[in-house]
Structures are given as C-alpha cells and as structure tokens.
Amino acid sequence: MISDLNSILSMSSKRMKRSVIRELLKMTQRPEIISFAGGLPSPESFPGELLKEITLEVLSSDSAHALQYSETEGDKRLRELIIERYNKKGVNVSLKNILITTASQQSLDLLPKIFVNPGDKVICGIPSYLGAISAFNSYGAEVTGVEMDENGMRSDMLEETLEELKKKGQKPKYIYVIPDFQNPTGICMPEKRRIEIIEVARKYDVLIVEDSPYREVRFAGTPQRTMFELDGTGQVILLGTMSKVFVPGFRIGWVIANEQVIDKLVVAKQNTDLCTSAFVQKISAKYIEKGYFDENLGKINKMYKEKRDAMVAAFHKYMPEGVKWTEPEGGLFLFMTLPQDIDAEDLFKVAIEENVAFVPGTSFYCNGKGKNTLRLNFSYMSKEKNEEGAHRLANAIKRLMK
Amino acid sequence: MISDLNSILSMSSKRMKRSVIRELLKMTQRPEIISFAGGLPSPESFPGELLKEITLEVLSSDSAHALQYSETEGDKRLRELIIERYNKKGVNVSLKNILITTASQQSLDLLPKIFVNPGDKVICGIPSYLGAISAFNSYGAEVTGVEMDENGMRSDMLEETLEELKKKGQKPKYIYVIPDFQNPTGICMPEKRRIEIIEVARKYDVLIVEDSPYREVRFAGTPQRTMFELDGTGQVILLGTMSKVFVPGFRIGWVIANEQVIDKLVVAKQNTDLCTSAFVQKISAKYIEKGYFDENLGKINKMYKEKRDAMVAAFHKYMPEGVKWTEPEGGLFLFMTLPQDIDAEDLFKVAIEENVAFVPGTSFYCNGKGKNTLRLNFSYMSKEKNEEGAHRLANAIKRLMK
Numbered sequence: 001m002i003s004d005l006n007s008i009l010s011m012s013s014k015r016m017k018r019s020v021i022r023e024l025l026k027m028t029q030r031p032e033i034i035s036f037a038g039g040l041p042s043p044e045s046f047p048g049e050l051l052k053e054i055t056l057e058v059l060s061s062d063s064a065h066a067l068q069y070s071e072t073e074g075d076k077r078l079r080e081l082i083i084e085r086y087n088k089k090g091v092n093v094s095l096k097n098i099l100i101t102t103a104s105q106q107s108l109d110l111l112p113k114i115f116v117n118p119g120d121k122v123i124c125g126i127p128s129y130l131g132a133i134s135a136f137n138s139y140g141a142e143v144t145g146v147e148m149d150e151n152g153m154r155s156d157m158l159e160e161t162l163e164e165l166k167k168k169g170q171k172p173k174y175i176y177v178i179p180d181f182q183n184p185t186g187i188c189m190p191e192k193r194r195i196e197i198i199e200v201a202r203k204y205d206v207l208i209v210e211d212s213p214y215r216e217v218r219f220a221g222t223p224q225r226t227m228f229e230l231d232g233t234g235q236v237i238l239l240g241t242m243s244k245v246f247v248p249g250f251r252i253g254w255v256i257a258n259e260q261v262i263d264k265l266v267v268a269k270q271n272t273d274l275c276t277s278a279f280v281q282k283i284s285a286k287y288i289e290k291g292y293f294d295e296n297l298g299k300i301n302k303m304y305k306e307k308r309d310a311m312v313a314a315f316h317k318y319m320p321e322g323v324k325w326t327e328p329e330g331g332l333f334l335f336m337t338l339p340q341d342i343d344a345e346d347l348f349k350v351a352i353e354e355n356v357a358f359v360p361g362t363s364f365y366c367n368g369k370g371k372n373t374l375r376l377n378f379s380y381m382s383k384e385k386n387e388e389g390a391h392r393l394a395n396a397i398k399r400l401m402k
Numbered sequence: 403m404i405s406d407l408n409s410i411l412s413m414s415s416k417r418m419k420r421s422v423i424r425e426l427l428k429m430t431q432r433p434e435i436i437s438f439a440g441g442l443p444s445p446e447s448f449p450g451e452l453l454k455e456i457t458l459e460v461l462s463s464d465s466a467h468a469l470q471y472s473e474t475e476g477d478k479r480l481r482e483l484i485i486e487r488y489n490k491k492g493v494n495v496s497l498k499n500i501l502i503t504t505a506s507q508q509s510l511d512l513l514p515k516i517f518v519n520p521g522d523k524v525i526c527g528i529p530s531y532l533g534a535i536s537a538f539n540s541y542g543a544e545v546t547g548v549e550m551d552e553n554g555m556r557s558d559m560l561e562e563t564l565e566e567l568k569k570k571g572q573k574p575k576y577i578y579v580i581p582d583f584q585n586p587t588g589i590c591m592p593e594k595r596r597i598e599i600i601e602v603a604r605k606y607d608v609l610i611v612e613d614s615p616y617r618e619v620r621f622a623g624t625p626q627r628t629m630f631e632l633d634g635t636g637q638v639i640l641l642g643t644m645s646k647v648f649v650p651g652f653r654i655g656w657v658i659a660n661e662q663v664i665d666k667l668v669v670a671k672q673n674t675d676l677c678t679s680a681f682v683q684k685i686s687a688k689y690i691e692k693g694y695f696d697e698n699l700g701k702i703n704k705m706y707k708e709k710r711d712a713m714v715a716a717f718h719k720y721m722p723e724g725v726k727w728t729e730p731e732g733g734l735f736l737f738m739t740l741p742q743d744i745d746a747e748d749l750f751k752v753a754i755e756e757n758v759a760f761v762p763g764t765s766f767y768c769n770g771k772g773k774n775t776l777r778l779n780f781s782y783m784s785k786e787k788n789e790e791g792a793h794r795l796a797n798a799i800k801r802l803m804k
Contacts, residue, residue, distance in 0.1 A: 270533075
C-alpha cells in the first residue's frame with residue numbers, strides 16, 4: 001500500500017462528504033421505527049407484473065440491441081417517446097434537445113462537469129436538494145443561497161444577489177431551481193414567479209437549471225408550465241427522471257436543453273459511463289409506448305394523495321399550536337416548521353425514542369439555518385403508518401415543548 | 403439563450419473531445435462494410451433465453467427491492483458473489499474491498515475524481531485504451547506514456563520515467579495498465595513483468611490501476627495471476643466488468659481495492675449517480691448464483707477462439723510480407739503493424755473502398771506515434787466475415803504497397 005493515501009487525494013475528494021441523509025437512514029432501519037426520513041417512492045407503485053410482460057417482449061424481439069452498448073445520446077425510441085410527451089404538452093423540443101442520463105443524479109453531475117471551474121458561483125434556493133448541492137460542490141462550485149417564500153425562490157432576492165455578485169465582477173454559472181414540489185419544502189412555484197425568475201436570469205445573462213423530478217407526481221391543483229416552456233429561448237436546462245413516476249431501480253433520467261448544451265453533455269457522458277443501460281432503456285420505452293406509463297401514473301398519484309391526506313389530517317388532529325407544515329399538491333415531501341426555539345436535531349433524538357424518524361431541515365440549508373425545520377416523506381410508508389407516525393411525531397414535539 | 407455559451411464552459415469541458423472511434427464507427431455502418439473497428443462483444447454471446455427466466459424470477463420474488471434505489475456500494479448479494487469468485491481463485495478480498503460501478507467507464511471516471519488535480523501526472527502504456535486516457539484528461543491529468551514491448555509495459559522504461567519525474571519533484575497519481583489482453587494490442591503481460599512493474603511502483607510509492615475487462619475472455623494459454631493478487635498489499639486497484647463476459651447492456655462493473663480507497667470511491671459515486679440499477683444488479687447476481695455465468699463464459703470463449711482463428715488463418719494466407727500482427731490468447735482485439743512507411747490512416751481510405759474497416763492505431767498513442775499500426779476486433783463479426791474481411795484488408799494493403 002502507498003505510504004499516505006490522504007496526501008494523494010484530489011481537492012474534489014476532499015470536498016466530498018458522505019451524504020448526511022444516507023448516514024441518518026442507517027440509524028432509522030429498526031422495524032419498529034416509522035421513518036419519514038427517506039425519499040423513496042412506494043414499492044406499491046412499482047408495476048412488477050407489467051414489467052414481466054414487457055421484459056419478455058424486449059428480450060424476445062430485440063435482445064441483440066437490448067443487451068449491447070447503447071448510443072451515448074440514449075436509445076432513440078425512448079428519446080422519441082419522451083420528446084413526444086413534451087410535445088403533446090406544448091413544449092417545443094426535438095431529438096437534438098435530449099440526452100438520456102443514468103438518472104437525475106448523473107444530470108446533476110454532468111452539468112457542473114461542463115460548466116464549473118473551482119471557485120465558480122452557483123445559485124440555489126435556501127433550502128434545496130442536498131444531492132444537487134453536493135454534486136456542485138464536488139467540482140469546487142461555491143453555492144450562494146437565495147431565500148424562498150411560500151412561492152419558492154424570491155425573484156427580488158435573486159436579483160439582489162446577482163447584482164451584488166456583478167459588482168464584484170462575478171457571474172454565477174447557473175441558477176438551480178426545483179419549481180415543482182421542491183425538495184425539501186414541497187412548494188410549487190406559480191407561473192408568475194417562474195416568469196420573474198426567468199426575467200432576472202435573462203437580465204444577468206445566467207442559465208437556469210430546472211430540476212423537475214416530481215412534476216408529474218401531482219394529485220391536486222393546476223399544473224404550472226415548466227420554466228423551460230415559459231422561457232422558450234434555451235436559457236433553461238430541464239432535468240427529468242423516471243425515478244418517482246415509474247421506478248428508481250432503472251436509473252433513467254434525461255436532460256432537455258439547447259442543442260449546443262446537449263452536445264457538450266454527450267461528450268461528458270462518454271467519459272463518465274459511455275451510455276446508460278440499453279436494457280432498461282428499451283423496457284422503459286415499451287412501457288411508455290404501450291400507454292402503461294400514464295395509466296400507472298394516475299394510480300401512483302391517487303395513492304400518494306391518500307397518503308399525504310392521512311399524514312396531514314393526523315397533523316391537524318394531534319399537533320400542538322405553533323407547529324406549521326406545507327400541504328403540497330404533489331411530490332413526496334412536506335416541510336414542517338417548529339416554534340423558533342425548538343431545534344429539529346433535538347427533536348430527532350426524542351422522535352427516535354417515540355419510534356418515528358425524519359430529516360432535520362438544516363441539512364438542506366447551505367447557510368446553516370433552518371434549525372427549527374424538518375422534512376417529512378409521505379410516499380413510502382402506508383396511509384396507516386403515516387397517520388400513526390404523525391401521531392408519534394406530535395407526541396415527541398409535545399414532550400420537547402414541555 | 404445566454405449570450406456566449408463557450409465563454410462559460412469549464413476547463414474540463416474544453417479538454418474533453420468526442421471519441422474519435424465513436425465518430426469513426428458512424429462512417430462504417432453501411433451494411434456492405436465488414437467492420438473490425440468497434441469493440442463490441444458478439445450478440446450471439448448474449449444469454450437472452452436465460453435472462454427471460456431469471457428476470458421473471460427476480461420480478462416475482464423481489465420486485466420491491468429490484469425496482470427501488472440500491473445501496474451506493476452495490477447490491478449485497480452481487481458483491482458477495484463477485485468476491486466469492488475472486489476468493490475461489492485465491493484472491494484475498496472481502497465485502498469491504500468492492501464497489502459496484504455503472505460499468506468500467508464509471509470506475510475510470512471515479513478514480514481521477516478522487517485522485518487527480520489539474521496538472522497531476524498519470525502513467526499509461528503506449529498505446530492504451532482511449533476511453534481511459536480521455537477520462538483521466540477530463541480531470542486535467544497529464545498522461546505520460548511508457549513504451550511497451552511484446553510483454554506489455556516495459557518496467558525499465560517505467561522506472562526511467564518515474565526517476566525523471568522524481569528529479570523534477572513530481573510523482574504520478576497512478577500507473578494505468580491493462581495486463582490481460584490489452585486494448586489495443588491484445589498483449590497478455592507475463593507474471594514476471596507484472597512483478598517487475600509492482601516492484602517499481604512500490605519503490606516510487608505510486609498506485610497501480612489494473613484495468614481487467616478481458617481477463618476471463620481467455621481461450622488459450624495459462625492464466626497469469628492478477629497484479630492485485632501478486633501485490634497483496636493494496637498497492638493495486640483492480641477494475642472488473644460484466645461487459646465482455648456477460649452483457650454490456652447492463653452497465654455493471656466493479657472496483658476491488660483497499661478499504662480506504664473504496665470508502666472514497668463510494669462517496670464520489672454518491673455524487674455521480676447515487677447507485678447502479680438495482681434491477682440489473684439483482685439479475686446479474688442470480689445469473690452468477692445459478693452457475694450460468696461460468697457456463698456461458700465457456701461458450702463465449704470457444705466462439706471467440708474460432709473467430710480469432712479464422713481471422714489469423716486468413717492473415718497467414720493473404721497478407722503480404724512485412725505485415726505483422728499479434729495472436730492473442732484472449733480478449734477481443736489483435737494489433738497489426740504495417741511496414742514503417744505505410745500510414746494506417748491512408749490504408750483506412752483504401753480499406754473503406756474494399757468494404758472493410760478498422761481503427762488506426764495512432765488514436766491509442768498518447769505521443770502521436772503508431773502511424774503504421776491498426777486495431778482489429780475479432781469478436782463482433784462472424785467467423786466467415788472475419789475471414790472475408792481479413793482477405794479484403796490484405797487486398798487493401800497490397801494496393802497501397804504498390
């Protein structure tokens with residue numbers, strides 16, 4: 001073995017930390033614990049039987065290609081089908097505008113790979129998805145947070161931040177937003193705010209990365225157009241994934257962007273994993289082609305609405321005064337705010353005694369704030385456990401408030 | 403769209419180029435062309451029927467996990483089975499020493515991610531696998547080539563190179579070698595040379611990356627122990643993959659290394675794609691568990707031997723004097739050396755007229771040499787086409803020699 005491993009590690013390796021949440025999840029795996037900590041879709045939503053049928057078809061009709069290397073750009077039929085779904089919804093894109101990735105996390109890795117030099121600025125909402133911030137950090141990005149309100153990232157604060165950076169001669173590489181059912185808050189940004197953000201981005205000539213894993217997990221309210229569509233000029237890079245609306249176990253995501261950006265991402269992906277599994281791409285394509293995707297999506301959303309309703313109803317019933325939570329119209333998470341003086345990390349310890357778990361919100365705050373917040377997943381546990389867990393959580397909070 | 407995309411690209415993006423070979427492959431897709439250019443396994447080697455059986459079993463018995471996120475480290479059962487195969491061959495490793503990756507290209511991306519800062523040196527053989535060099539370059543590595551002979555990388559030249567660097571106060575991050583049926587030369591390094599390389603690496607305190615995609619594609623001769631085994635101290639990082647011995651369409655590879663190195667790679671992988679598809683991992687595990695892996699490997703090797711034999715026999719029959727080629731005991735490639743004054747890029751044009759294609763060897767030379775060499779793949783085309791293509795290639799060479 002070499003004499004001193006640490007001395008030869010890259011700066012990138014030194015910047016990367018193990019995901020706090022993944023480490024936390026290991027603590028919450030006792031069967032008696034009701035865990036709202038993870039971000040997993042429900043296994044009940046997985047179309048196992050349909051997949052048997054489709055996989056046999058793919059292996060019978062096209063195994064020579066399904067088991068071979070795929071094009072780096074992605075399986076052509078899958079790309080066509082995804083493009084078709086966007087086109088049907090009025091989003092004007094073609095085959096030149098899409099790259100299939102090994103799920104959204106790869107998209108979040110390839111973007112800083114093509115854009116970020118160490119020290120470059122990237123903007124994100126406070127709070128934001130930890131896996132994205134961590135991927136940006138691994139390339140040496142300095143993440144600047146912009147405050148959010150009940151409608152998502154504040155456009156006035158974004159403008160202020162960009163103006164301040166401009167005065168220092170700095171321009172961020174991109175603005176990272178999750179407009180639909182944001183992780184961790186569950187907030188859906190209204191169109192008006194989306195347009196404001198786009199206008200600010202244009203004014204300061206900065207790209208927007210629109211991360212959209214939960215968009216189609218909508219069980220109430222009215223869909224808001226994507227920022228990609230609202231912009232229409234290529235200022236926005238849109239990220240999609242199959243993980244929450246089909247199965248995460250396939251690792252399929254995509255980037256929709258201007259042709260020049262796609263071209264750079266394709267080269268970066270060649271270096272990174274050559275191509276995404278042709279096998280799961282061809283199965284996914286057939287799943288969409290046969291209409292199963294939209295059929296199953298309806299079922300998933302119905303199920304998640306019931307699960308959210310169960311959790312929210314129990315909060316209304318059991319939570320002490322002073323505790324607030326979001327009631328999202330989609331996605332997998334809601335966000336809770338405790339009275340100012342209660343620390344969610346203290347609550348975590350009491351909650352574990354009550355056999356219920358969550359993620360303290362501060363993990364998602366790049367500025368270290370959010371001590372009195374927590375993220376709760378409502379998609380993974382059953383309706384009954386959501387209700388029982390909400391009750392336990394209320395008990396834990398009451399114990400701590402005494 | 404932002405005003406000037408090129409101005410905001412990262413240094414990494416500027417360093418990355420589209421794979422020359424992938425671009426070349428697009429030129430060789432006319433059906434009348436017999437192409438020895440790609441590096442694809444034969445679709446006849448894919449166990450489509452067995453995969454139907456196994457996939458149904460996985461979906462029936464374990465769809466809740468097979469379709470969910472996997473651990474970043476990889477599916478436990480798959481890791482156990484791979485470890486078991488190494489243990490049976492006398493390689494002393496355990497679960498702590500393995501990370502499943504999204505095929506070898508991801509391993510080749512994660513290694514520079516944790517080790518390479520821009521400007522750092524990495525050593526490779528001349529010639530070497532282009533995808534590896536390209537991945538190292540994308541992190542700003544400066545690749546220094548070491549000459550090879552008929553036994554692979556020259557240990558005396560390696561020592562000379564390391565000594566020169568040492569005098570300049572430089573130490574490379576790692577030495578990249580492909581000891582078994584090297585891409586592009588097909589050379590298998592004898593144990594004596596492996597040991598010499600290890601001794602030099604130890605003397606200069608430098609890690610070795612042993613890339614081993616073709617090791618089990620052996621159809622003649624005696625297996626040489628892996629450098630990982632010969633070392634036994636953790637100086638060597640060993641890369642394996644399912645792509646050439648099972649199916650490339652699953653994108654499954656692995657890294658075998660010292661526990662501390664694995665730990666750093668796991669964190670890097672979390673940032674890069676969270677985890678490799680649980681679905682294809684569980685199918686692969688069952689495939690090994692049922693003994694199908696070793697059974698099918700025997701068939702693959704028998705087939706590839708016949709294909710190599712057909713190509714080599716035709717060379718003996720048709721090639722003009724002055725042309726030399728390797729006759730590897732395994733792998734997918736052989737390497738041809740033309741008379742000094744013939745340029746393989748000129749030959750390429752004539753060969754395309756004769757409806758046969760290959761990759762000019764110079765692509766694999768980080769020092770721009772190897773103008774009179776070419777890489778020929780013998781695994782993808784049928785025996786008959788290998789023979790016919792070899793004949794056509796001989797004709798093209800004769801035309802050019804006139």
